[in-house]
Amino acid sequence: MTSTREDDKKTIPDVIVDKTRNCSYQRLRFFGKGGFAKCYEIQHTATKEVFAGKIVPKSMMTKASHREKMAQEISIHRSLCHKHVVGFHSFFEDSANIYIVLELCKRRSLMELHKRRNAITEPETRYFMHQILEGVQYLHSRRIIHRDLKLGNLFLDDELHVKIGDFGLASRIEYEGERKQTVCGTPNYIAPEILTRKGHSLEVDIWSLGCIMYTLLVGTPPFETSSLKDTYKRIKECEYRIPSTLRKPAMEMIVMQLQEEPANRPSVTKLLQHQFFTSGIMPAALPPSCLTTAPRTDQLEKL
Numbered sequence: 001m002t003s004t005r006e007d008d009k010k011t012i013p014d015v016i017v018d019k020t021r022n023c024s025y026q027r028l029r030f031f032g033k034g035g036f037a038k039c040y041e042i043q044h045t046a047t048k049e050v051f052a053g054k055i056v057p058k059s060m061m062t063k064a065s066h067r068e069k070m071a072q073e074i075s076i077h078r079s080l081c082h083k084h085v086v087g088f089h090s091f092f093e094d095s096a097n098i099y100i101v102l103e104l105c106k107r108r109s110l111m112e113l114h115k116r117r118n119a120i121t122e123p124e125t126r127y128f129m130h131q132i133l134e135g136v137q138y139l140h141s142r143r144i145i146h147r148d149l150k151l152g153n154l155f156l157d158d159e160l161h162v163k164i165g166d167f168g169l170a171s172r173i174e175y176e177g178e179r180k181q182t183v184c185g186t187p188n189y190i191a192p193e194i195l196t197r198k199g200h201s202l203e204v205d206i207w208s209l210g211c212i213m214y215t216l217l218v219g220t221p222p223f224e225t226s227s228l229k230d231t232y233k234r235i236k237e238c239e240y241r242i243p244s245t246l247r248k249p250a251m252e253m254i255v256m257q258l259q260e261e262p263a264n265r266p267s268v269t270k271l272l273q274h275q276f277f278t279s280g281i282m283p284a285a286l287p288p289s290c291l292t293t294a295p296r297t298d299q300l301e302k303l
């Protein structure tokens, strides 16, 4: 069902033309907004292949800082190629918009799964965390900090494979030992060293991974409060609680990732070797039913 959004009819055409590559796309389903962008399913006219189109009106790119951030996102994302990173197909512009053509993730993201399921099972968490860690291992091996790892940026394709996306806050480490001073934007699972401006690096992604693993297993984020100020206070004090219902390997792995001191957090490679992944069932695949209902215990054995 294509959107009947009148305002889009003016600025975003039904047929999007990429003049440089001499090809066009049919604008299909509206997916939603992502920052300045309006996101649509788009279909390549010649090959019929479908993609996710991120469309940013140039009228939104008024400040040089916005253009530079967009250029940085494109520069980093287009340099990546990994099974657990959202595929970057192409980007182009016309008089009205900038278009980014990305891999289509039909099952949306872990955010939608979390909203539907709340806490998921340990085997499901092993399945998702292992893929997320492999994707982050690839980013870190290329000296890239994602800086905004969160459920909404962990997309799912038709086979429920995880694809890390949205490099809007990502940054490259230019030299060995570099500590970044600022982030332009507000990461969701923000690490304490960013809040206290102590300088930060790859370890901020490990902190976010700890928040993601906690949220998947417990059903709520570790530092959530009713106000952002209080949440930031608890992050800076590293104040969180792990329910005793969690089994030991999962609890230990979360505690390792949520170390206040960045140097005390393990690398992604270390996390991939953690006993959590061998202390129970690691499903080779998950059925689409996992998006809506918990697998029954006896079914778990089969997972």
Ligand SMILES: CC[C@@H]1C(=O)N(C)c2cncnc2N1C1CCCC1
Pocket: 031, 032, 033, 034, 039, 040, 052, 053, 054, 086, 102, 103, 104, 105, 106, 108, 155, 165, 166
């Ligand atoms: C196109 C933006 C974003 C995205 O980055 N990908 C890869 C994606 C891929 N497939 C579906 N949706 C995607 N999204 C959604 C659209 C609305 C909010 C985030």
